[in-house]
Amino acid sequence: MTDRQAAIVGIHEYPLRVAPGVSGMQIKVASIRAALDDAGLSWSDVDALYDAGDGEAGGGLQLAQYLGVHPTIIDTTNVGGSSFEFHAAHALQAIAAGKCKVAVLSYGATSASRRMAIGTGRLGGGGANWRMNMEMPYGSTLISNYAMVKQRHMYEYGTTTEQLAGISMATRRHAMNNPEAVKAMTDLEFVGVNDITEQNVLSSRIVADPLHLLECCMISDGGGAVIIAGADVARNCAKNPVWIIGTGEAVGYVDNGSDITTSAAAQSGPIAFGEAGITPDDIDIAMIYDSFSITVAVCLEDLGFCAKGEAGDFVAGGRLAYDNDAAKLAINTDGGGLSSNHPGMRGIFLLIEAARQLRGESHSQVEGAKLAVAHGNGGMLASIHTGGTVILAKD
Amino acid sequence: MANRPQPQFPEPNTEAYWEGVKEGELRYQQCNSCGEIVFYPRQHCPACLSDDLAWKASKGDGTVYTFSVIRQNRMPGFAELGAYSVAYVDLDEGFRMLSSIVGVEDPTKDIHIGQRVAVEFEEQDEGEYPIPVFRPVG
Structure with missing residues (x-):
């Protein structure tokens, strides 16, 4: 599927990170309207609906009714934060198969306004469940799962918090260029809305050893929409198409004797790069799901940007910033989950910022960016998780 | 606890x-x-x-594969605890389980990867099932 069959033609990111009195469903609709405008398409063009059917926002089948559409494709895949990378992959397949022409992906959640303790609250819904029966008694949290990956990575490879702080530093730099991210950090009452140093990260409190607060994403409201269209439509849209040229999906989980520092990206990445017919060396910008510093480190390794165990050096000092030509790669140029937004499942923002870069519209624009990867990590590392890799190209 | x-x-x-x-x-x-x-x-x-x-x-003997010490959990039963550990323990028979390392003075300092541990069955205030946890040995 390396032919250019489908492209991102419209994008919108809901501007607010604190949006009391608005529902997730309303955020989805506002975003879809704006993304269709961005594409120069209209409501009647839409014939495929992709939705993660998440939480309070309502979605899936409900979304069709709420929107008032009768799509020929409906896909309610929910694989956590990577749902939207899976949706993009499925939309490409459906369009290539001639099942639809214009697909809508959307997301909306008000996790900050509802004071959701995503990282430090109860895991699982309770009730009799095969896995929960084995894990609930121990009180692990979402953050402690990722922390266990960092702990093992430090042990095996000598990775340090000083090194991984480079991920938080680079994303914060990008966030400071992004007015919506600055407003987000202000509205969410960040202690310092400014550039950060290694020392800031090291001296921020530990939430779950060895993860510090400034290595953890925020909890915000937010949402967005992405319009994906077939080639014939895409070539006549308002903006330049951002082609989907390769996708990969995978699931990972802890098993007897398994390596906890390797994620599903090690499977989804090669599939996507193989389909696109390119290598990680060709990529200009990488939008990697930054739920935590360690998520980015592990996924960069697994996608092949550096060898396993070498992410510490690869990210140290904030070197993956947009204006560091020596690095030949920039990450999360919108500010990421660490410093721009994280309503719970931020995979859609990876697609949106990658598309902005390939259109030349980013606040931290990488000059001449031609190829991007968006990699979503859903679920939890150190437990069941997913990897969704999408390779994007401009004309 | x-x-x-x-x-x-x-x-x-x-x-x-x-x-x-x-x-x-x-x-x-x-x-x-x-x-x-x-x-x-x-x-x-x-x-x-x-x-x-x-x-x-x-036999209940194993090695700490990785761990974290949780400083913040809003879930009732854990919220009041102060720092406590979760860990993956590799049992000598070849299986890995999530558990907790207990019986250390300071979980932020006294637990490490590679540590040898042994299972014990922690009685609970309520409920009929004790919970298997691990304590460092040697």
Whole structure:
């Protein structure tokens, strides 16, 4: 599927990170309207609906009714934060198969306004469940799962918090260029809305050893929409198409004797790069799901940007910033989950910022960016998780 | 602490495991067809899909594979605890389980990867099932 069959033609990111009195469903609709405008398409063009059917926002089948559409494709895949990378992959397949022409992906959640303790609250819904029966008694949290990956990575490879702080530093730099991210950090009452140093990260409190607060994403409201269209439509849209040229999906989980520092990206990445017919060396910008510093480190390794165990050096000092030509790669140029937004499942923002870069519209624009990867990590590392890799190209 | 959430039933995969815990036994499974060690408990072998599994009793000795010390958990039963640990422990028989390391003075300093640990069955204030946890040895 390396032919250019489908492209991102419209994008919108809901501007607010604190949006009391608005529902997730309303955020989805506002975003879809704006993304269709961005594409120069209209409501009647839409014939495929992709939705993660998440939480309070309502979605899936409900979304069709709420929107008032009768799509020929409906896909309610929910694989956590990577749902939207899976949706993009499925939309490409459906369009290539001639099942639809214009697909809508959307997301909306008000996790900050509802004071959701995503990282430090109860895991699982309770009730009799095969896995929960084995894990609930121990009180692990979402953050402690990722922390266990960092702990093992430090042990095996000598990775340090000083090194991984480079991920938080680079994303914060990008966030400071992004007015919506600055407003987000202000509205969410960040202690310092400014550039950060290694020392800031090291001296921020530990939430779950060895993860510090400034290595953890925020909890915000937010949402967005992405319009994906077939080639014939895409070539006549308002903006330049951002082609989907390769996708990969995978699931990972802890098993007897398994390596906890390797994620599903090690499977989804090669599939996507193989389909696109390119290598990680060709990529200009990488939008990697930054739920935590360690998520980015592990996924960069697994996608092949550096060898396993070498992410510490690869990210140290904030070197993956947009204006560091020596690095030949920039990450999360919108500010990421660490410093721009994280309503719970931020995979859609990876697609949106990658598309902005390939259109030349980013606040931290990488000059001449031609190829991007968006990699979503859903679920939890150190437990069941997913990897969704999408390779994007401009004309 | 001894107010951990209890397993809930009916749940056919894990019932025999928890009955074992009540009897002071840490159980795992092995596939009679291919020899695969199976954990968490289930009713098929994930290596060959056979349903011919045997229950075995572990000696309860293992090594800390990785761990975290949780400083913040808003969940009732854990919110009041102060710092406590979660860990993946690799048992000598070849299975890995999530658990907690107990019996250390300061969990932020006294737990490390590679540490040898032994199972113990922690009685709970409420509920009929004790919870298997691990304590450093030697």
